[in-house]
Amino acid sequence: MGVCWPGMHLTRYTDYSLRVLLYLGTHEERVCSVSEIARAYDISQNHLMKVVHNLGRAGYVSSVRGRLGGVRLAQACEEINIGAVVRSMEEDLQLVDCGSCLIAPACGLTGALNKALYAFMTVLDGYTLADLMKQRGKLARLLDLGVA
Amino acid sequence: MGVCWPGMHLTRYTDYSLRVLLYLGTHEERVCSVSEIARAYDISQNHLMKVVHNLGRAGYVSSVRGRLGGVRLAQACEEINIGAVVRSMEEDLQLVDCGSCLIAPACGLTGALNKALYAFMTVLDGYTLADLMKQRGKLARLLDLGVA
DNA sequence: CTAATATATGTATAAAAAATACATGTATTA
DNA sequence: TAATACATGTATTTTTTATACATATATTAG
Numbered sequence: 001m002g003v004c005w006p007g008m009h010l011t012r013y014t015d016y017s018l019r020v021l022l023y024l025g026t027h028e029e030r031v032c033s034v035s036e037i038a039r040a041y042d043i044s045q046n047h048l049m050k051v052v053h054n055l056g057r058a059g060y061v062s063s064v065r066g067r068l069g070g071v072r073l074a075q076a077c078e079e080i081n082i083g084a085v086v087r088s089m090e091e092d093l094q095l096v097d098c099g100s101c102l103i104a105p106a107c108g109l110t111g112a113l114n115k116a117l118y119a120f121m122t123v124l125d126g127y128t129l130a131d132l133m134k135q136r137g138k139l140a141r142l143l144d145l146g147v148a
Numbered sequence: 149m150g151v152c153w154p155g156m157h158l159t160r161y162t163d164y165s166l167r168v169l170l171y172l173g174t175h176e177e178r179v180c181s182v183s184e185i186a187r188a189y190d191i192s193q194n195h196l197m198k199v200v201h202n203l204g205r206a207g208y209v210s211s212v213r214g215r216l217g218g219v220r221l222a223q224a225c226e227e228i229n230i231g232a233v234v235r236s237m238e239e240d241l242q243l244v245d246c247g248s249c250l251i252a253p254a255c256g257l258t259g260a261l262n263k264a265l266y267a268f269m270t271v272l273d274g275y276t277l278a279d280l281m282k283q284r285g286k287l288a289r290l291l292d293l294g295v296a
Numbered sequence: 297c298t299a300a301t302a303t304a305t306g307t308a309t310a311a312a313a314a315a316t317a318c319a320t321g322t323a324t325t326a
Numbered sequence: 327t328a329a330t331a332c333a334t335g336t337a338t339t340t341t342t343t344a345t346a347c348a349t350a351t352a353t354t355a356g
Binding site: 019107117120131143145 | 263
Binding site: 033034035049050052053056063064065066067068069070071 | 328329330331332333334
């Protein structure tokens with residue numbers, strides 16, 4: 001066989017990650033439970049739990065167990081870079097795996113795709129969580145609608 | 149529910165499209181059958197048939213039916229733009245579908261992702277098929293290995 | 297004219313990937 | 327100590343993608 005690139009999959013998993021950060025960013029003053037966030041977005045709580053756990057491992061959120069526990073941002077909104085978040089949530093963002101492709105040694109595609117991906121990520125590297133929250137007040141109101 | 153973006157999926161389908169163009173580009177002097185190309189890459193012939201058919205609809209290749217029929221490039225290598233090929237093969241390249249997402253009206257993500265995708269495609273727009281075939285001789289040799 | 301061979305095209309099946317559900321463990325505190 | 331929230335592994339479902347199958351249509355060598 002031979003696949004020249006495995007597909008740039010920005011999954012819902014990464015989508016959820018960013019949405020969690022947006023939620024926590026608009027509620028910086030307190031901890032939020034995963035169930036609360038799942039309810040706001042009408043998303044699978046189990047899935048979101050793993051997303052949040054991963055965000056914790058990557059150092060973006062800190063969690064508190066037990067009653068009255070929950071999650072909060074571990075960094076300031078201005079410090080959380082969107083490109084970095086995407087990179088830490090998406091595993092196969094490298095356009096590799098040309099290993100089994102017959103023409104890999106002479107294929108000009110790899111270089112072109114890598115340059116394109118680099119450009120893609122460079123744009124995202126130019127944004128912080130704070131940049132995505134310019135309309136913070138409106139965001140908060142929309143999110144509260146979901147929880148209520 | 150609510151999905152803020154559907155995923156940039158550069159599928160194997162697009163991969164195959166570009167590989168077909170590379171094959172035809174290195175055999176410009178004659179028509180090639182789909183089965184020959186499928187054999188070279190060790191790929192499903194049925195799948196490739198549809199890829200080729202689509203390339204025909206998009207105007208990149210012209211096909212001849214019947215015995216001694218086959219496919220050939222309908223444009224010069226220098227005229228075939230890689231970004232355009234990707235756009236015509238991938239349907240959902242637009243990062244839309246925020247329709248059902250709660251926070252869409254105040255979400256800064258959409259803009260960031262669209263800018264990133266634009267940067268990605270702009271890079272690909274800078275390449276032609278000819279650019280990917282700089283090592284044409286080596287390509288031809290590798291492909292012949294697959295057919296043999 | 298006809299048998300061989302190639303593309304054209306719709307449908308069905310299989311494989312892979314992703315999302316979600318389920319189950320159970322661990323920690324915290326009112 | 328009961329309630330609640332995170333932690334984590336496994337199983338199931340859903341979705342997407344790739345492939346297989348079947349059949350129609352076109353072309354041409356002989």
